[in-house]
Amino acid sequence: MSMYRAPSPRLRALATAVPPFALNQGDVEEAGRRIFAGRSHAFERMRSIYANSGIETRYSCVGLDWYFEDHGWRDRNTLYLDNAVALIKKAALECLERAELDPSEVDGIAVVSTTGIATPSLDALLLEEIPFRRTVQRLPIFGLGCAGGVLGLNRVADLARAKPGSRWLFIVVELCGLTFRSRDLSKSNIVATALFGDGAAAMLVENVEGDGTAINGATEHTWPDSLDVMGWRLQEDGFGVLFSRDIPELVLNKLPPVLDQFLSEQKLDLAAIDHFVPHPGGAKVLDALSDSLKLPQGALQHATDVLRDYGNMSAATVFFVLDRCLSAGARGRLLLSALGPGFTAGFSILEQPS
Numbered sequence: 001m002s003m004y005r006a007p008s009p010r011l012r013a014l015a016t017a018v019p020p021f022a023l024n025q026g027d028v029e030e031a032g033r034r035i036f037a038g039r040s041h042a043f044e045r046m047r048s049i050y051a052n053s054g055i056e057t058r059y060s061c062v063g064l065d066w067y068f069e070d071h072g073w074r075d076r077n078t079l080y081l082d083n084a085v086a087l088i089k090k091a092a093l094e095c096l097e098r099a100e101l102d103p104s105e106v107d108g109i110a111v112v113s114t115t116g117i118a119t120p121s122l123d124a125l126l127l128e129e130i131p132f133r134r135t136v137q138r139l140p141i142f143g144l145g146c147a148g149g150v151l152g153l154n155r156v157a158d159l160a161r162a163k164p165g166s167r168w169l170f171i172v173v174e175l176c177g178l179t180f181r182s183r184d185l186s187k188s189n190i191v192a193t194a195l196f197g198d199g200a201a202a203m204l205v206e207n208v209e210g211d212g213t214a215i216n217g218a219t220e221h222t223w224p225d226s227l228d229v230m231g232w233r234l235q236e237d238g239f240g241v242l243f244s245r246d247i248p249e250l251v252l253n254k255l256p257p258v259l260d261q262f263l264s265e266q267k268l269d270l271a272a273i274d275h276f277v278p279h280p281g282g283a284k285v286l287d288a289l290s291d292s293l294k295l296p297q298g299a300l301q302h303a304t305d306v307l308r309d310y311g312n313m314s315a316a317t318v319f320f321v322l323d324r325c326l327s328a329g330a331r332g333r334l335l336l337s338a339l340g341p342g343f344t345a346g347f348s349i350l351e352q353p354s
Contacts (some may be wrong), residue, residue: 010212013099018059054283058197058311080116091202147340148315174314197311201319226343274332
């Protein structure tokens with residue numbers, strides 16, 4: 001007597017969204033000069049990061065003038081709530097349209113975000129904008145930073161896997177620009193001005209028979225004694241960004257054995273991966289990833305292009321890369337990867353049928 005095996009959760013649809021203000025990197029550099037020149041000895045020495053970032057354009061929920069003013073917690077978080085809800089609504093509706101689903105057919109909603117505080121949570125606020133069932137399950141996820149996209153997808157896939165027939169709307173939104181603090185003269189804050197942008201992504205994950213990208217193996221690894229590598233330091237006027245200059249070196253030396261172990265457990269190796277879909281945290285991180293995995297030239301082109309066009313949108317960015325990859329006709333096995341506070345690496349293997 002054969003046992004019934006539930007199908008793998010599948011990614012049925014994916015949509016992305018950005019806010020209305022497009023910021024040219026040259027204009028951002030000039031703004032940084034006006035903000036930091038004469039106040040930060042490090043700025044002129046670090047100014048080349050704008051040109052070397054690999055970024056040409058980013059999107060923000062506020063215009064460039066906003067960054068020249070001081071803002072407190074209330075102002076920042078009010079902007080976060082208003083703009084985050086608008087973005088996740090836009091991404092969610094487009095995702096549902098692509099999936100050809102009515103909101104009433106969604107069984108659960110999970111929202112990842114680490115750039116603002118929402119209580120009631122963003123998923124609850126979204127219920128007032130879109131007519132989901134009032135019995136829909138909700139899961140807000142906070143604190144995973146840039147790794148939140150991959151780790152959140154893995155959590156949602158587990159929830160879908162546990163209940164055959166269920167459909168989950170998974171949403172990521174990060175408004176990184178709102179965390180900029182003009183009084184913070186730290187190197188990390190200066191680097192953040194050259195990297196961060198705002199964006200959102202929404203995915204329909206379901207455990208039903210049918211077409212779609214299968215979500216298979218997944219894992220994460222948190223290194224010991226690494227809490228100071230990346231994260232926020234809470235300040236009186238908002239989030240203070242924390243970056244370690246050692247992140248590219250950690251990618252180069254620490255990531256490969258963790259990835260090899262994961263692939264071995266899946267009875268795979270690097271040669272079995274057809275497409276690499278990393279979170280493009282920065283040009284140096286992508287270079288370190290390419291070098292550490294000995295990838296052929298062009299293997300990370302979609303990630304490089306997304307970094308150029310949108311910057312680092314924290315947890316949402318990896319799904320902009322995935323969207324480009326799938327839109328370009330990718331088939332076979334895809335490896336999603338991201339790094340975030342903890343210091344943690346997250347991986348997910350997707351299978352796109354031919």
